Amino acid sequence: MHSDQAARRVRPPQPHAALSSGTFGNEERSVRNPTLTEALVDKVLDIRYDAIPAAAVELSKKIALDGLAVMHAGATEPLGVGRLTTAYVRASGGAPQASVVAGGFKTSMQNAAYANGTMAHALDFDNTSYPPNHPTSPTLPAILAIAEHHRLSGRKIIEAIVAAYEVQGRLRWAATGLRTGTGFHKPSTVGMFGAVTAAARMLDLDRQRTLMAFGIAGSRAGSLSINTGTMTKSSHSGHGARMGVEAALLAQMGWTASPDVFGPKGFFDTFMPGDSKPERLIEGFASPLWMLDPGVGFKAYPSNGFTQRPISGAIELHDAYGLSAEKIDRVQVIFPRFEYVNRPQPRSGLDGKFSIQYTTLVALLDGEVGVDSFTDERRFAPDVVELLPKVELQFDDAIPFDKLTMHVVVHVWLKDGRQLTKRIDRLPGWPGQAGVELTAEQRHGKFYSCTRRVLDHEAARRMLELVERLETLPDVVEIMDIARCDAKE
Template identity: 40%
Template sequence: MSATQTLAQFIADTEYEALPVPVVEAAKIAILDGVANMVAGSVQELADIIGRYVRDSGGAPQASVIGWGYKSNPPAAAFANGVFGHCLDYEIQGFPPTHGTSSCLPAALALAEQHRASGKSIITAYALGWEIQGRLRAASAQATAPGHHPPGLVGPLGGAAAAAKTLGLDGQQTLMALGIAASRTGGLTANTGTMVKSTHPGNAARMGAESAILAGMGYTASDEVLESPVGYAAALFGGNFNWDAATGHLGDSWRLTDPGFDIKRFPAQVYMQNVIEAALNLREENGLDPEAIEQVTIQRQGRGHSGPVPRSGLDGKFSVEYCAAAALLDGQVDIDTFTDERRFAPDMEEMLGRINVVPEGPESGATLSTALLKNGSTVTAECNAFRGSAKNPMSRDERLVKVRDCFNRALSDADTEKVVEMMENLESVNDVAELMGVLGQVAVSRD
């Protein structure tokens, strides 16, 4: 079989019972984190635009738009929920980075709600979507141009894999879904730090759902879309594609557990996690008063996407200087850290001028933070593997602190606990529409 056929048949043939127990448990952790991100994202400033856009565009009321109290067609709902899931930059991240949750999970949830599918179907679809997306990312990472945002390139196929499995498509139909999705790829890194970035996974979820729906209706595409001389690998990566990484040893191991994923402790780019924790360690370990700081030097590998003066709170998620300054000033970094109000506050403007970044950190990858104090003394701290990373995982209680904070921004306390209970026992949920009925209510902050 060709590479495309091999992946399609693997998707079609894999059932919940074939998933190893550790993969099921990892999927449930990732899905709960992903849904929490969608809920918290649904009340962000950019969500007000997306929510109104999808509502005003109309569509058959088949799938819930989280936090908005209305339903739309599954591709539209998947798009909105995908944007919500990614806009905080708070979702888990795999290796190499690709944002598999916001590309795959919204498509599966929208179609599962429409077709009254089970929680087991969501777990299976998510595990497969994450697997396919992660494999394609690993296969192409060495040839991905810096101007391409990876979830725009691999996300539509991950979304299509998850959607095809949710709909129960056979091997041939899944092959067509992948073929359709491969022609829906794109996304530019230039839009990092803007609202558009979150539409890359949102669009992947929408295109994944649409591709699977069309394939199920008989729409056709190339049956060798990945390997064709004028296909996916050739067009996007110049043929520089690791085929063994894409199709080798399917089912022998799963990317959800090997190499696993990082759970973000802070709602910022994954490369900012060590930066923030190192700055927090500097403050906490030394009882540091921000007013006592003359200058802070951050040593790390790489400069970061955004510069020392981020254009907005949203852009601050990608700025080493901003993330460090917020940690030092506030002693915490949370969703509210990245508002424009916090970004342009006088103390922030002043502190940004005291942060110096040295983009040649130690080979270990650790981030070192050093503060020169106004009294002439120097204090230091570091972070090598942030809490929540695969090397330093969170406990269940720590994960639930994050999850509940996200849920409480749009759900009542009672509904928060109801959702946590359902999702921690997702394999026992018979009808995903029950879960989406709670998530789809108008957010308490919008009501």
Template identity: 35%
Template sequence: MSFARELSRRALSIRLETVPEEAVHIGRRAFADTVGVALAGADAPYLDALEAVLECDAAPGQVTLWGRRGRRASMLHAALVNGTAAHALDFDDCSTTMGGHPSAPVVPVVLGLAEALDLPAGKALEAWITGVEVETRLARGLLPHHYEKGWHPTATLGVFGAAAAASRMFDFDEEQMATALAVTVSMASGLKSNFGTPVKPLHVGQAAHNGIMAALVTRRGMTANLEAFEHNYGFFNLFNGPGTYDADTILEGWDGQLEVLQPGIAIKQHPCCGSAHSAIDAALRIVAREGLLAADAIETIETRTHERRLAHTNRPEPRSGLDAKFSVQFLTAKALTAGRIRLGDFEDAHFLTPDVASLLPCITARAHQDADAYRGDVRVVMKDGRVFEDGASTNFGRGPANLMSDDELCDKFVDCAAASLGDKDAGDVYRAFLALDADTPIGPLMARLSGKGDA
């Protein structure tokens, strides 16, 4: 029996009527959070270029482009645009197991297909749970080597979550889903070398697009090698390498607790790379105790984060707002002097304020190899001799152990969506997401996301 078949059999065992209600509610929250950050990211200039290349205006389709001023596109093109928007601000939810962002490659798939095919919310929620379980369980057997090798798991594993979710939306049987996953093996990509550029969010759009593509061509009769994962030249051996993965771990425990429940989905509080959140939170602990620190009163700052995190966040001279999202130096300085990290901090025109610019040469970013890979420490030496130190261990966001409440998530959604929908309508749309039940039609809610302000 092929790995693709074994994985498909387990994925198809997930049924909305048998999963805990808590998992369904987490799915509703994931829909809202992903759409909210996509609405905030919908004005990214490279999305205009993407739409132009795809010629969306020349061939409008059935699926709403979130926050894109009333435009629609085909299922494939909408997945590409909405998926890219969902990761444009690096503010989407996270999974510690996956070492990436589970919902951004999957939510555009399930909501787009539900809109295009006139399917209810229950179908989309079941497909979301399936997609997230597939991508995170793949990560169980592939990380940390997969991540350390330089792959971007949100893309390279998220594409399988997207394909599995699309397979559920199309009611595939085991053979069809296995084929779609085998097709997807040849569609997986995403390199960490493009972190800090618009290509990183494009990875997510590509994963969503390719997941639907794999399901669509399978639906039309495409075949593939059902041993494409375990083949000598297959995904496991080429993307990881012999001896660096454990296929059995991926297939174990599907009759136990869902990944979406434990370790769960973490909601981001800070609109930047999750690998810097521990340093940010350590800095904010100092601010909570000492008050905001004036840049001209600081002598030196030292950060310590895990070597795996520092590898892509050691950016002492960020060149753009997007690059600054991946700079532990910039983010720590901003947290110490402003007391929070805001969406507006990364606007290219004025992201590098004079106080932060003056601090960047004073910051030393060091790596550690502690057992707690999420641990971050900050040490500040003031010019008057005082020393402030603190640390934090933030697993990319607020997860089950420190849950962000529905009200707090509403605040985040409104902050993200207000520019597109207006404050009142943003709040109404958020509440509509959290009120979704199995029979709720998705189409009317998606129509409210056009960004025309008439929700």
């Protein structure tokens, strides 16, 4: 078993992280011996804005801002993920209910959730959680689509974000057989249940209809990690977002499904038979909130989460020694065993996002890693083509394969005979002792860097201002009007 599926001790509620009112999981419900799914739904329905701690409210606004940022940047993904997604959704039609980011038009809530979810994950720049998961790209697009159409408040959105993150975190922890980098990908499995959680809360579904929504979502779960490095991986988040909305809407109409999707013969037994701990779904639910502990990481670079450490170290070496292609002889990266990121010759710039060899080399050569680091032009540029075969990924089984406790070492041999070494322990963008949290200035810099690809500065500034006071907004219509990028007359 990978260490990221290792048991996590359930601790007593912490004042800074638990529900301030202590009322999640109302013990006075009249239901006796509820099923696991019923117990989970009861806890989900007990989440209320007034009981959410201030730290979670602030974090939810950061999540919304980062999610909107990467949707805008994803619309311009170099290989065409955003362009093709927008064209596909436009051709699909649909009632004009919700905005397609950077698309200039509205479509149905389901289609908008799909498009925006796909673009949110297009650059692999969306945030992460622990165990490894992409909690925003399948959920925030679903939330915004429903909120825009029904003119729901910022507080309602925050409530839904908190609920979606809690269910995803608990489900990811319980799904011990859901391996990192292989088998089923997270956004259309764990992420889809986050999306349906959020959609059920946004639509104010009652207990029975929420159970049906979860059951419907169960029959729409699934995506394959083998598609990593292709456009299809991005669509996993879009699929999760769209199906979360669809499941909730069908349940609202009276559509039926199994009321116990997490019980016997359900999600766990189907996707990971014999390798799950379903009881973790409700153990210590919201005490503390999962989004606060273990927390949420905001990526510093638009590539796979496991590439963030070597990129950071390589940039430090570039800046300290003025590295260039003419100076570098060879490179070695010491890393925990993880074949998923062992891609010595990525097929494209997009595939390069998941290559330790490529991301480390580009960071050493350019001193930065951004959206344009993953174009085919950069991937097949002469300096990269010449040096990439000289970048070795060396697995060290003594390093734990655990996102928060692992470390990475980058060695660079120069043509003048010198050897440079950088060890990176802390994860860029992660809070607390395990990482180096992005400052407000860095988060805002990321936001403007992403949005300037489609928005002028004044429009982006206004969006940032609105999102940072999300809890005061009666609706998100203005935010989505900006995000839609209507053609100027």
